[in-house]
Amino acid sequence: MKLSNKIIISILALGLIGLVSFQIKKNDRYFEIIKNLDVFTTLYKELNTYYVDEINPTDIMETGIEAMLESLDPYTNFIPEDRIEDYRIMSTGQYAGIGTTMGKIENRHVVMMIFEGSPAETSGLKIGDELLEINSNPIEDYSIDEINKLLKGQIGTTVDLEIKRKGIKKPLKFTVSRESINIESVPYYGLIAEDIAYIRLTEFSSGAGSSVRSALVELKGKGAKKVILDLRGNPGGLLNESIEVSNVFIPKGLEVVSTKGKIEEWNKTYTANKNPVDVNIPLAVLISNNSASASEIVAGVMQDYDRGILVGQRSFGKGLVQATRPLSYNSQLKITTAKYYIPSGRCIQAIDYSHRNEDGSIGKIPDSLKSEFKTQAGRVVYDGGGVSPDYDVVNKGYAPITIQLMKKGFIFDFATEYYYEHEDMKPDPKVFSISDELYSEFTNWVSVKDYSYTTATEETIKELRETADSDKYFDFLEKEISALEKEIQEHKKEDLKVFQAEIKKALKEEIISRYHKRQGMIESSFENDEEVDEAIKLLNDKDSYRNLLQAAK
Structure with missing residues (x-):
């Protein structure tokens, strides 16, 4: 046999071995899938038959699916039939509803934002309204997700709402039509x-x-x-x-x-x-x-x-x-x-x-x-x-006091009160500012509220105290640690003054939103926006702009 024929036969043999090996591996993979699916179904059967309490099939299956997907990346998700509408809204920006953003402040369900031109706005709903009932059903124990589902529905249908409004003792009733809501992807543009x-x-x-x-x-x-x-x-x-x-x-x-x-x-x-x-x-x-x-x-x-x-x-x-891949019973898999x-x-x-x-x-x-x-x-x-x-541009974020004032809803509630005391005022977002007098009014208003908070520094000192105690050094450091804790408490008393610039910014945006919705909030934010300021400087400085776009020599 010639050498060339031997080489050809050898190559064919290797190819055949590779093909058989690939087929075996492929069959092994299918066998593993079938085996594990069988284990899963028999496990569920045993659980359903012998577990001491009743098992909800939907809940336990969703838990199993979500645990499986959790081992992958964060964006591969199971979408059951009852959440398909939420996914559609997220991907298209469109839904049938009344045009509000709901939020929870303490135990109140509150209208946080109303979209311009929406049924909610034309019906007379306002930011700050507290929602009490939907279609005559009290909603105090409902989650925000449950409330949003009740507010959405078929185009042309209506929803009956009962709300509590600042300054009005008796609840107000509204019947609002559901319409197609398009969430503007560009809520603001202009010359700044x-x-x-x-x-x-x-x-x-x-x-x-x-x-x-x-x-x-x-x-x-x-x-x-x-x-x-x-x-x-x-x-x-x-x-x-x-x-x-x-x-x-x-x-x-x-x-x-x-x-x-x-x-x-x-x-x-x-x-x-x-x-x-x-x-x-x-x-x-x-x-x-x-x-x-x-x-x-x-x-x-x-x-x-x-x-x-x-x-x-x-x-x-x-x-x-x-x-997205379609699954049984109108569910879907969002898969990477x-x-x-x-x-x-x-x-x-x-x-x-x-x-x-x-x-x-x-x-x-x-x-x-x-x-x-x-x-x-x-x-x-x-x-x-x-x-x-x-x-x-380093984003320093808000100080703990500002975050707490926002989280507790105090900045939100003060803005609502301000609006109803100055309802006929139409402040210009570009020029409106929180005066020292108005800020003093806010600090007096919030002084009787509970806005206690713990800073990251306090958390660190607490860890130091615990570590020193476990290391048997606490007796040596107790005075220094206690002195630090006392000093921080003294400084926190001045936080309303120290961080007044950022608290004023948050107050200004919240107040402006009552009059001008999302567009006004964005426009009012330019005054203290470091990134926007730096971008303006760079665009106006031709040399700096050009240098940033050139390769280093």
Whole structure:
């Protein structure tokens, strides 16, 4: 036999062995699936037959499914039939209801926000109204989710509400029609400086791209020569809308994002397919720790093409693609099928999505776990988790006292009282401010309330006390620890004065919301918005803007 024939036969033999091996492995996998499904069903049968208490089949099955999915990433979820509507609202931004955002303050169910032009607004409901009954059913023991389900329904149907309003002793009754509610993805846009456009994009629901496009066209017509796109806190949404928003600023035909997963046929590269509005207008994109998914695609695309500067904090780090798969009995599985890759080739998914800081941000990622990529201009960028800003602005957040005043509803309630005492006033969000006199009125009002709180420093000292006690050092340190605790308590007495600037900011936004809803809140926030201020400075400084977009020499 010739050597060439032997080689051919050997290759065929190896191929056959490989095929048989693959088939065995495949059969082993199917056997494992069948075996474990059989174990699961027999286990459930034994539980149902012999367990001491009655078992709710739906509850125990959902618990089992959710525990199984919990071992995967946080975005693969089971959606039972009764939660399908909530998922549809989240993905489309549309639902049939009355147009309110409900919240719980202590034991009260309160209207926190009313959407402009909604049935709730036209019926006369107001922010601050306490909901007592829905269709003659008392709702004091209901959860917010249960209340929201009762408020939603078929278009054209009505819902009867009984509410308690500040300053009116007798409950008020309303009959409100349910209509299709479209949650605006761009709740505010306008000129915030002489020639700087500001566009706030809060979610990537259906129509987000066209809303950004039309907003920019309108603002350019009013003289805008620079633009701020605010994506802070935007959790993302529809993939196609991230492409549409990116396409507003980059040329037709450029790659926006690609997806890669297990099913190769599903892998796809998405490009901008429309003519842009403006590919040269100076652009600043604001991002934060909670800017996720579609927000990160847009921010990353602008960075990778050196199209604009990113200002703020590193984004959330969600680069996973979800698809929904139909299951039995109208339920669905939202399953992660791929990862996003932006034009530089980097993936924005956090390396470790299971361990995050309390605010949702990613902790420091070791350099050894990062890979280096380059933007179109040669700037060095990294993967490993989210998109890093070109210009960092530290978000200090609110002080513990401000958080507690908001959590307890005291800032909310004071704003409601102020509104009913000045109902005919129409304050301009741009110029309205909390005077020292009004702030003094607030501090007197809140002085009789219980807003006690524990700071992180106090928690640390408590841990020190416990550690010192277990280490037998407490007797030596007791005086110092007690002195520290006393000093902190003395300082806390001054917190209303020390942190008055941020408390005033929260009060101002809450009061303005009573008159101008969401748009007013956003507009009133510009006065003390460090990220917006820095973006304006950078856009107005041509050299600084240009330098941020150039590769280091």
